[in-house]
Amino acid sequence: MSQAAKKAVVLLSGGLDSATVLAIAREQGYETYALSVSYGQRHVAELNAAAKVAQRLGARDRRQMQVNLDGIGGSALTDRSIAVPETPTTGIPSTYVPARNTLFLALALGWAEVLGATDIFVGVNAVDYSGYPDCRPEFIRAFEALANLATKAGVEGARFQVHAPLIQLSKAQIIQRGLQLGVDFGETVSCYQADAEGRACGRCDSCRIRRDGFAAAGVPDPTRYQA
Amino acid sequence: MSQAAKKAVVLLSGGLDSATVLAIAREQGYETYALSVSYGQRHVAELNAAAKVAQRLGARDRRQMQVNLDGIGGSALTDRSIAVPETPTTGIPSTYVPARNTLFLALALGWAEVLGATDIFVGVNAVDYSGYPDCRPEFIRAFEALANLATKAGVEGARFQVHAPLIQLSKAQIIQRGLQLGVDFGETVSCYQADAEGRACGRCDSCRIRRDGFAAAGVPDPTRYQA
Numbered sequence: 001m002s003q004a005a006k007k008a009v010v011l012l013s014g015g016l017d018s019a020t021v022l023a024i025a026r027e028q029g030y031e032t033y034a035l036s037v038s039y040g041q042r043h044v045a046e047l048n049a050a051a052k053v054a055q056r057l058g059a060r061d062r063r064q065m066q067v068n069l070d071g072i073g074g075s076a077l078t079d080r081s082i083a084v085p086e087t088p089t090t091g092i093p094s095t096y097v098p099a100r101n102t103l104f105l106a107l108a109l110g111w112a113e114v115l116g117a118t119d120i121f122v123g124v125n126a127v128d129y130s131g132y133p134d135c136r137p138e139f140i141r142a143f144e145a146l147a148n149l150a151t152k153a154g155v156e157g158a159r160f161q162v163h164a165p166l167i168q169l170s171k172a173q174i175i176q177r178g179l180q181l182g183v184d185f186g187e188t189v190s191c192y193q194a195d196a197e198g199r200a201c202g203r204c205d206s207c208r209i210r211r212d213g214f215a216a217a218g219v220p221d222p223t224r225y226q227a
Numbered sequence: 228m229s230q231a232a233k234k235a236v237v238l239l240s241g242g243l244d245s246a247t248v249l250a251i252a253r254e255q256g257y258e259t260y261a262l263s264v265s266y267g268q269r270h271v272a273e274l275n276a277a278a279k280v281a282q283r284l285g286a287r288d289r290r291q292m293q294v295n296l297d298g299i300g301g302s303a304l305t306d307r308s309i310a311v312p313e314t315p316t317t318g319i320p321s322t323y324v325p326a327r328n329t330l331f332l333a334l335a336l337g338w339a340e341v342l343g344a345t346d347i348f349v350g351v352n353a354v355d356y357s358g359y360p361d362c363r364p365e366f367i368r369a370f371e372a373l374a375n376l377a378t379k380a381g382v383e384g385a386r387f388q389v390h391a392p393l394i395q396l397s398k399a400q401i402i403q404r405g406l407q408l409g410v411d412f413g414e415t416v417s418c419y420q421a422d423a424e425g426r427a428c429g430r431c432d433s434c435r436i437r438r439d440g441f442a443a444a445g446v447p448d449p450t451r452y453q454a
Contacts (some may be wrong), residue, residue: 138376150369151326151453
């Protein structure tokens, strides 16, 4: 009898990075459980993309959780009174969503515990990224420490591991890795202000990083842009 | 000109403990922002109680956030197929909600950052409690460490503090403290399976701890019980 595959919860936004992470988790032999979070973000097209990506990459299950972060505002991604910047900015930009990755990892941790999983995958990246504090390796390590103290499983001796396989990769490297593993980037949506059909604005920070990534990887950009 | 009061986010469930914590935060001079979380719990009467308590104790604002934790199940509080135990159990009971306090603190952290606050109050208790891992002092300290790494404010030098003023108090001591500070415990709901009017079952773990607390404090129990 073959050993049952180890389960992993994979945070799947529907963007380029998390799609690649899902493919990596599968390649490493995990049975994957994709978790998408609807948090009042402008770009709901991302969530539709997540469903397609999860299916293509063979996720065992996918859940979508709702959190009304728009109720607290404070970010261009959840508060329509704050504009998405279309020129590069210095420092932490207005698209930063307060405590977003802490929240996402908390939700992933809850589902992992229910599943009996101790592995969580997340597509944070500290190279070609927007300068968010909760994308740094020290944040990931602090969350692992918290997870072991926070949970029934941790008390009983489980050791949670948060895998961030993209953390030191450039966007071009992420794209090359995803293509090797069968990700269809045409299905993914990265734009902070995509339209309802998932077409990208081509002007926001996320679009700029993504387009530069395809150029640097030397592969065609499959992104559908708004006219 | 008097100095503006320091802001604090207070997690307010509508139960006895968090009502006392809100009163303590106010007594310490904070301008309080009460955060209630609707997470698919059986006891929605608690949330109605939270609104009354916030008003009585002068919270500057109150927000209610929705998270559909019932989508992942795993707890007697969110999954109707798991019974709420009515006799004392050993170990971590089935009312444990995976990663609940991690999630609640993540939401509080997000709102704190939007408000420019660095103080969060939470009513966790390590004495007369149900044996949950995320009610221990080491969990609170690990969350503070995470918060400083997770946030824009932390990167900019802010130091978040998670206040758990009840952590070493007995239920009787909490009740005495709350009464001194004007909490109306008749408005609070602790029962894991209260009815829609907030009447308590009188049989669950939470009811038992609460009733014993009033007895030990030597004060009348104002709880409304089901017939």
